[in-house]
Amino acid sequence: MEDFSKNNLAKASSPYLQQHSHNPVWWQEWNEQTLNYARDQNRPLFVSVGYATCHWCHVMAAEAFNDRDIAEYLNRNFICIKVDREQRPDIDSFLMSFLVETQGSGGWPLNVFVTPDIRPFLAVTYLPAKQQQGLPSFVEVCRLAKDAFEEHRGKIPTFHAEPNADIEYAESDVAGAILAVADQENSGFGSAPKFPPHSTLLFLLSFYDRRRDLAAARVIESTLDAMMLRGLHDHLQGGFFRYCVDAHWTIPHFEKMLYDQAMLLWVYSSAYKALGKQEYGVVCERIVKCLGETFMSGEGLFYSAHDADTSHHEGGTYLWDTDELRLLLSQKEFSEFESVYDVSTAGNFTGTNHLIKRKAEWLPEIEEKLLNVRRIRPQPFTDRKIVTSWNCLAGIGLIMAYRSLGDQKLLAMSANLFDRLIEKHYLKGKLCHSSLGGKRQEAEFLQDYAALLLFATYLHEEGYDREQIINEMAGKLNRFRKLGWIESSNEDFVEVSATAYDHPIPSSISMAEFALLRASVLLGRERPKIEYGTALESDFRNIAAFYAKGNWHEIGAEHKISWKYLPLNSIQRRTSKVMDCFGGKCLEFENEQEAIESLAGA
Incomplete structure (x- = not known):
């Protein structure tokens, strides 16, 4: 029997869940055992969905889920479940549909309050730990969810994520x-x-x-x-x-x-x-x-x-300032680099440069030199x-x-x-x-x-x-x-x-x-x-x-024809005769070369 009075993510098969294994929140994985426990306790679920490389998921984890007062409130009033959207696209899709239907737009982290029998009743994305910039604090929303569940638990409707209407177009x-x-x-x-x-x-x-x-x-x-x-x-x-x-x-x-x-x-x-x-x-x-x-x-x-992020700084591995570039490159190399890349002292990202090009040229030796420097910097999580x-x-x-x-x-x-x-x-x-x-x-x-x-x-x-x-x-x-x-x-x-x-x-x-x-x-x-x-x-x-609707060439031949002779819209299958079926008609050829010449003239 799982001990639900602690965080149980350390052994999860998801890097995202493992990232949250040290939170003071008593996170659980989504499974039958957790759901049965929530039903036995008659407590609502707080389901937080994200993924390992999600920037705002990291921000909310640092601000809210590592806060001991917030964690204590969550642990006392909810069964808290972490979900990796990349592992459970079904849960993500269902809850995202609810978020979009009730809030008008979506994103991650996807935070949803759900009854123990899987009826969502309140959903939000990122919220700060404390009220700021017109956003309510996360705890304020948790209190609303707790009160709503206690007052309306028997009246919360079942949510059905409706598939898109099947409309035909030309x-x-x-x-x-x-x-x-x-x-x-x-x-x-x-x-x-x-x-x-x-x-x-x-x-x-x-x-x-x-x-x-x-x-x-x-x-x-x-x-x-x-x-x-x-x-x-x-x-x-x-x-x-x-x-x-x-x-x-x-x-x-x-x-x-x-x-x-x-x-x-x-x-x-x-x-x-x-x-x-x-x-x-x-x-x-x-x-x-x-x-x-x-x-x-x-x-x-x-x-x-x-x-x-690298060490909690977005894009940290990839950014350059011009002083560093001048130090790493010779004067000739920097001049050549500057002719291809748009770099400046002011930069384009918080005083540094994220590299963009002026023209479609490659500088293999210079680019490899800079990449080698970048490789020894701290790297983002994989x-x-x-x-x-x-x-x-x-x-x-x-x-x-x-x-x-x-x-x-x-x-x-x-x-x-x-x-x-x-x-x-x-x-x-x-x-x-x-x-x-x-x-x-x-x-x-x-x-x-x-x-x-x-x-x-x-x-x-x-x-x-x-x-x-x-x-x-x-x-x-x-x-x-x-x-x-x-x-x-x-x-x-x-x-x-x-x-x-x-x-x-x-x-x-x-x-x-x-x-x-x-x-x-x-x-x-x-x-x-x-x-x-x-x-x-x-x-x-x-x-x-x-x-x-007949817009691809279906090329039949005993042996595969080199793709360099075929249009993009082609599929090849093995047939005893050489043929090209296209636009509702099939043409037969004496040999593969004849078919290639026909395609070239099409």
Whole structure:
């Protein structure tokens, strides 16, 4: 029997939970035992959801959860539960839906007061320990929650997170809506903060490859250039930060997420293929370098993330002042550096410089010299959790980089990643969501089965026989289909509908539908119908719909044709005859060279 009168996070399989193991709050993990104890005590739950590299989660922990008076109040009146959103996307999605519905917007830390039978009744994000800048103190809100529970405990309604309405759109509606909201001044979409729009760019690239729409090309190129040249990009190490806080893409929130590296490797590889801009190929090579040097575990799998903070200072590892740069570089080197990088004595971040570029040039020797200095500085915390779905996306990104760059090592790296995932995370027919230090998480989610199926289809296309695992994963997806898709049906939580929101990674639904479509093409089976979804929200699904409506070349041949001869919108399958099925028609050819010449003239 667990002792609930103490903090029990020390043995958690989540770095985020372990970060809170020394708080005076009696944190528990989310599980049946904790829920049963709360029901027996008839005490409300205080559920705090975050993740290991979340800046404001760290701030609230330091201000509120380390305060002994606040902790004493929480311990006396609530059963306190910490949840890693990256481990439990079902709990995060359900409670975030409640927060957004009741407060109008969301974010992390996500703090929700919940009845013991899982009915949320009050939700907030970050709150200070003491009242400031118009925000109530955290304890004030805790008192409101305690009083509300005592007064209304029998009347608190059950919350249902409703899935998005299934509205069908036309191709022109989707493309037009995306282009209409493009930021013509600063690039990207919308105003600050600026997140990398992975799925939207992938859809636009597919759309451009088919339609040769010049407006789409301009939006793609301006957005990719802004992300490549300005503050989102780590110009020394390679790779990208999570988002920029300003509309000009100057200052990032300095955390680095595996899923951003995975999706941007996919995006820049596709852009290099479709637009032929050499700089995008260099960006791909440097993302791969970043993955290998800073995300790769000893098991051949990728870690989840790197924190935004170093020793409680945001971005501390990455910032430079001009005096330091002049000291480290020769006069000639500094002059050359200053011609490429926009640095100043005043700086652009609290008197220091976060590096941004004036132009798309690389200075390998100088940049490596500065990177070596940066490597000996204190480093941000690394979340060493291994997440199945994110590793699958990284594997697909590596395959797309191989197709664009022609580097066979990238394909081998991806195949090895797949094998390690199966070895470590798929046991006895059960695919675990994450692990830490070999300890696997038991909960199962649609996103992992969908992502692994999608990954398997890309490897199968490359000549690695993955038919058996494709069949297994496709069959297991049926467990997550009821009246609609569900994300999970774990015993310790309510059934949660799957989301269709393709940001920051493709949604579980979109990955499942695209994976099933690709599997049906590769294995010669009946194809599912996929309709367009809402622009900017469901653009990964829109890629699948664009494909399903005949806008991709289905290349059939006995042997794989080199990707350098094929358009971006291509899928290859093994057939006895050489053929190209496209736009509702199939053409047969005498040989592969004839097919290549036909594609070149298209």
